[in-house]
Amino acid sequence: MYSDNSLSRDIENVRQIPIVSTMLEVVCRTTGMGFAAIARVTQDRWIACTVRDEISFGLEPGGELPIETTICNEIRDAQQAVIINDVAVDPTYVNHHTPRIYGFKSYISVPIFLKNGDFFGTLCAIDPNPADLNNAKTIGMFKLFTDLISFHLHSIEVIEKSNETILDMNRQLTESRDENRQYQHISSHNLQEPLRKIRMFSSMLIDAAEAKDTEKAKYLSLKINASAQKFSMMIKDLSDFSELKDTSFEPVDLNKIISDVCVQLKSELEEKSVEISVTQIPVIQAVPFQMEQLFYHLIHNSIKFAKKDDTPIIDIQAKVLSREEILKVIPTARGIEFMEILMEDNGIGIEKSQLENIFDMFSQLPYDKTQKGRGIGLSYCRKIIRNHNGIITAQSESGKGTRLRIILPMSRN
Template sequence: MSKNTDIVLSLDQVTQIEVIPTILDVVCKTTGMGFAAVARVTDDSWVACAVRDEIDFGLKPGGELDVKTTICHEIEQHREAVFINHVAQDDVWRDHRTPQQYGFQSYISVPIVLRDGHFFGTLCAIDREPADVRKPSISGMMKLFAELIAFHLDAQRKMQKSDNALDDERHTSELREQFIAVLGHDLKNPLAAFQSGLHLLSQSSTDDRTRQVTRLMQQSADRMHELVDNVLDFARGRLGGGIPIHPADTDISVLVSNVVAELQSSHPGRDIRTTLQVDRTCLVDPGRMAQVVSNLLANALTHGATDEPIIISARTDSAGLMLSVCNGGDEIDEVTRKTLFHPFFRGRHDRPRDGLGLGLYITSEIVSAHNGALTVSSSPEQTCFNVFIPHAQLLHAVPR
């Protein structure tokens, strides 16, 4: 911080302490001295921040002295208060250059030290006449006033930090909204238009080669759309107020069956089995819950043993909805389990993976938005991801 900036900031801080004028008035009346001030003292400056002057000493708020000509310069170094009753009769101070230069006979200077140990400056008083300032009532009062000023300065610093943090949060919030807007509009909308164009091209083309290329482009566009959706969900969950949900009366059996059918069609060689014991509907967001099932099943298809079945179970009872996706394959170690639901987690580095590593994180956020819990258990035999939605989300019996 520059010298000028420090002076302006110090003047502003002291000016905001409403009790300072009263303190200086009490100091003058109690000690009988005609000048009292709160000074900002550094290695290279002495600046009066607040002044009461009844002896025409000539300093006003903002006025400066050469710090090396002041006793405050010495106090900054040893942090000890100085009380002088009568300079001319004091063996220590009678030949000191400061009282000779400024013409005072009585003097008080008490260090103002903040809670973190930072030396702010001094509470000081002078007069051209002697004064009895070494008595305990005066020294105790002055030290108490210095501590009171330090308390107010500390409180101001804390308030300033809070204000700065609030400004930073507001700025972050604005950036967050801009980021989400970019994803939601500047990326998604052109991508949707691109997908629509590919669909029309595939429908109108009669050339097999063109259709094949268009189909591959459509798959890539679908994957891009999924990545954008995942990053958008990440922004809402991690940076915003959480992933929004819109609960509705949902038949979980139908939802699970539809997701399984969709992924089974794209993985015809895999064995996907379902065990559904759902006797009532659930109050969940059907789109988001389908995303949960899809993410967990896609994870099992990616990481599970290809020669072992994937088993999806769903069950409702008095406790709530239990949903699990289990697959064979390598056991997930304890260290990895602790970070599975972190964003951008991509598992073992010796296996190439598509995507950003947001699937399990987003799944966890969706479950949390339903007041539920997502856990994982793993053994050498199988790995299971388990979703629990509490009973408060269950509705009425499903007709069969």
């Protein structure tokens, strides 16, 4: 079965071939036939990629014919050309339903095979009058043209795959550089802070011990222990983050995932009387545990940064993106369906100057006075989404809530 996106890409690839219009003109001029087309033919679809119509047949590029009404349906199965000089005297097709439906007397259709041997479609022509088609010149011309179409389609595919590989390598390099930047910052700054406190409190503890100040020694011991615990937790978080890799993908019902997360966060949701609405989200191929982590952190963040005096509202909507929409943001999305999830809240929002940093490890908003978390939630979210070949972006203003846009593939390559 072919997706609409896949068929649209095939049709567009044919249109990209520079000489297709010339081919169809030569077919009509050489054979004297009034209509010629290149068709994409599958088990259940017949779609005109490009046409030349001099007899007002009425079919335009992108137009479809019911597959069961065409002879191309039989050509796909037999993988042999069909040539009819005059249907009235043709023993095989004189009573065939296709000439009766479309009113032609002459017909020629030659299969187009891709370089890997797969059947793609046909180069075909019809006319309401008889024609002399069963000759070496005509057959040779059609064979040459179908070979050229196959060659060009192969070239386009090679170029597209090369571009995809380059874009994917650039994306992976960018992501790798971003993570390396974060690790360097964490090593130089975040991890140094608890170590500095351990050294400082240890020095003070020695002084307190020499002064036999028991109470101060106990106090400083607790401080050292707290800093050591923080350092240990940061190391564990880094280890967990680095090990957050692709695992087994399977069909995942995100509606159930979100429902399960809401059960886990039930006390927090009830405590702040959070109103949460979720539209129907399509099933996707994903790692279930990572999807659960993703929505846990996202919803938990919205609860944490809710306004004190307003009823917190979380709205989650989803839609399948069109090919045009997805190519604007993910040029390597060839042949794959993607969906968009928009998650919006009415919380305290994020200052624009902080938006670039919210996905970094251990980043905390300057006005997060509670310091309940360790600043890892959104960095986990981005890592999970990257593991699934998606993207996440944020829009926000201080005091006006936050809107997260998540784009995820619905299937795997």
